[in-house]
Amino acid sequence: MNLVSLGVKLALAWRLVPVLPALVGKMGGCISTFLETETLRSRVAQLERQLAAGGGGGAAAPGGGGSVSVVAAPAGGEVLFFPDPAMPCRNGKGCRRNNCTYAHGDTSLIRLLQWLGAAKQTLDVCVFSITCDELSEALLAAHNRGVRVRIISDNDQMATKGSDIERLKAAGMPVRWDKDAAHMHHKFMVLDSRFAMTGSFNWTRAGVLENQENVVILDAPGIAAKYAEKFESLWAAYA
């Protein structure tokens, strides 16, 4: 692909920006404007980076999946199921590799990464185990764009091979963990004091690719407040 055809794609993407809210309105009005806007911003930024890098997917946003999949959330909540068929392709939908074996959109992990990418102010994450690089990178990206990201994990799981906790700590992210033999077994998240996520899904490759798992994401400030309260009490207890 040359710079001219990339320019055409970029122009098309820009033209979509004012049109999408109307399209979305027709889809039933249950999409969070907040999430759409962030998804669009992320897509535009990605296209700009691709253009600056001379085309191709080499400079796609880490872990972002790169797709403009503005997904309608069911009223009140969205449910994601795992396993996914493959890990997301880092080139997103713009991937031009022949027979690429990575996923190019619409997987549960890509949707979860979009949610993490939509955080504006705070991300409070309680997770038993975190070894999935794509998810860790989405936390790092949020941290780097000024979102206050806090992580609580389990002391035993942190000590296992592949845990990303040390890497997140080293990047300056505040991390705390339980101090006893019982498990800090939660896998919940509170996003911008508005969205609550919970389910069985640990943030691991096995969780993404092998196991039967679920995550429910609720646009429910009342429920988010209950999870936030629990987060604060654990955060204080594990200081």
Place this chain on the structure above:
Amino acid sequence: MNLVSLGVKLALAWRLVPVLPALVGKMGGCISTFLETETLRSRVAQLERQLAAGGGGGAAAPGGGGSVSVVAAPAGGEVLFFPDPAMPCRNGKGCRRNNCTYAHGDTSLIRLLQWLGAAKQTLDVCVFSITCDELSEALLAAHNRGVRVRIISDNDQMATKGSDIERLKAAGMPVRWDKDAAHMHHKFMVLDSRFAMTGSFNWTRAGVLENQENVVILDAPGIAAKYAEKFESLWAAYA
């Protein structure tokens, strides 16, 4: 306690029946009438059994906790956190033991048992591990009162010591399980096609008494439908 004082208690419980809806209305109107009614029915049945057994707690409903705690659910959902301070006392709030070390109401497990006790038609449960006798007994009680209870579990966990799956199967409850090395790691439930429950909580004693765990219970038929669809697809896959 003699039969006279038990009779007084029973009469008091009966007198509460017509008054409770008004009380509940004042509490904000967000309680499921469905759940209240079942809780009350369960309490009346328990008192009747206690009376028939000559008083005391020996014949209390298994796993029911025995309390008339009509708990207000927050609009749209309720969140339970574990660990609990103790397992529920089988005598419920009527326990008259000195220094009883069991819980007598208002624990998360007691609330979860109340939800199971409220099922009228169907209970579809996907649970990685089930070793908690109180929860298994609540499933058996539902099965015995004509609720269609179906269980999906994980093959590896079923083979571990303390698993209640064989006992549930032996009682005639339909049970299926995954057939591969990956985990059937869900811990979700769909109740009467209306309520969906999910979270980190496995149905084990460690889940109740030791670990940090959460369960969200949603009065959300749209979300329940998504979990029900997943349940049916796993049920077919594991036939």
